[in-house]
Amino acid sequence: MKELVVxxxxxxxxxxxxxxxVWAVTAKSLVRALLGLTISLMGVAALYVLIAAPFxxxxxxxxxxxxxxxxxxxxxxxxxxQSEDEEAxxxxxxxxxxxxxxxxxxxxxxxxxxxxxxxxxxxxxxEISPAELGQVFLxxxxxxxEVISVVLFAAMAGAVLLxxxxxxxx
Amino acid sequence: xSALALYQMVAFGLLAVGLFGxxxxxxxxxxxxxxxxxxxxxxxxxxxxxxxxPMPGELSQATALFIMGLxxxxxxxxxxxxxxxxxxxxxxxxxxxxxxxG
Numbered sequence: 001m002k003e004l005v006v007x008x009x010x011x012x013x014x015x016x017x018x019x020x021x022v023w024a025v026t027a028k029s030l031v032r033a034l035l036g037l038t039i040s041l042m043g044v045a046a047l048y049v050l051i052a053a054p055f056x057x058x059x060x061x062x063x064x065x066x067x068x069x070x071x072x073x074x075x076x077x078x079x080x081x082q083s084e085d086e087e088a089x090x091x092x093x094x095x096x097x098x099x100x101x102x103x104x105x106x107x108x109x110x111x112x113x114x115x116x117x118x119x120x121x122x123x124x125x126x127e128i129s130p131a132e133l134g135q136v137f138l139x140x141x142x143x144x145x146e147v148i149s150v151v152l153f154a155a156m157a158g159a160v161l162l163x164x165x166x167x168x169x170x
Numbered sequence: 171x172s173a174l175a176l177y178q179m180v181a182f183g184l185l186a187v188g189l190f191g192x193x194x195x196x197x198x199x200x201x202x203x204x205x206x207x208x209x210x211x212x213x214x215x216x217x218x219x220x221x222x223x224p225m226p227g228e229l230s231q232a233t234a235l236f237i238m239g240l241x242x243x244x245x246x247x248x249x250x251x252x253x254x255x256x257x258x259x260x261x262x263x264x265x266x267x268x269x270x271x272g
Contacts, residue, residue, distance in 0.1 A: 010176065018183045021207050025191030030199055037203050040184070044210050047180065051221045056231050060213075063238045068206060068245045075199050075249040079262035096194050103189035107182040114178050121174045125221035128228045133235075136228045148239045155243035159250035 010050060017043030030076050038069050052125040055133060177218035184211030198252045198262050206241060213237045 020039030027033040041064045048057035137145045171179075184207050191204030213234040220230020252262050259266045 014176075014180045014183075017180055018187065021184055021187040024203055024207060025187055025195070025200075030197065030203075033200060033203055037206060040207060041210060044184075044214055047177070047214060048217060051177065051218055053217050053221060053227075053231055053234075056213075056217055056234050059235055059238060063242055064206070064210070067242055071242075071245050071249050072199060072202060072206075075202070075252050078249075078253050079199065079256040091194075099190045099193035102193055103186035106189055107186035110185070111179060111182045114182075115175060118172070118175060119219075119223050121172055121222045122224055126227060128231055132228050133231055136232050141232060144236065148236055152239060152243045152246075155246045159246045162250040163253050 006050070010047070013043050013046040013050065016040075017047065031073075034069060034072055034076065037072075038065055041065055041069070052127040055128070055130050172222075174218055174222040177222070178215055181211040181215035181218070184208065184214065196263055196265065198248070198255065198264055201264060202245060202248050202252070206245065209237055209241045 017040050020036045020041075020043055023036030024033045024040060025036075027036055041060065045057040045060040048054070048060060188204045188206075188208030188211065191207065192201055195201050195204060216230050216237070217234045219225070220227045220233075255267055256262045
């Protein structure tokens with residue numbers, strides 16, 4: 001019974017994730033595409049919960065849905081005027097076919113490699129507490145932890161500088 | 171199919187959809203959305219690999235958190251670039267800035 005529930009919820013979350021992703025890349029309106037992205041991110045968060053990683057699921061919602069999606073929404077709003085028209089034009093069928101072939105080819109190649117040479121797996125996923133994660137971040141990987149904050153700071157300072165300079169020249 | 175393979179299939183699905191969107195979208199913001207999809211697929215694959223194989227799980231979760239931080243930094247920068255492109259070229263399309271003037 002428990003097995004069945006897990007399998008059914010996995011199927012549901014996978015459908016939500018992939019369906020949201022497909023909506024995100026096919027919707028003509030960018031706001032709807034963003035909604036599709038949000039649904040997909042929520043599906044991925046649910047998949048994280050299913051695999052016994054609730055902390056990563058929480059961070060997924062906090063960082064992606066709380067920060068990245070809002071940022072992209074700002075980008076849409078700031079460039080609103082023509083972003084609707086660009087996607088509304090007639091679709092180039094050959095371009096679409098090439099894009100689909102590229103995506104399916106790359107992913108299919110990797111999937112075949114994974115199915116063929118998959119590693120030995122342990123079927124039970126152990127839960128990692130946030131305290132253990134903190135020990136990893138402040139123990140052996142403290143350099144990476146510091147570097148990611150520097151990268152974030154540099155990106156934000158660069159973004160402010162880019163947008164500010166343009167405005168001053170006008 | 172094992173649980174790991176199922177998770178990786180979902181991740182590869184996200185990769186395929188993201189690549190399709192990256193090449194077929196005409197607007198820069200649409201391309202950014204596709205890149206976020208691909209990064210999500212990467213995070214999902216890494217966490218699934220860490221949780222379902224004998225490797226230390228905290229390592230994979232830390233990697234997923236790094237990926238999220240990088241995605242946040244990347245989208246901040248892309249937002250600024252899209253804004254500048256919009257101001258300079260008058261549209262946020264990926265085609266307009268590629269017209270070089272000598």
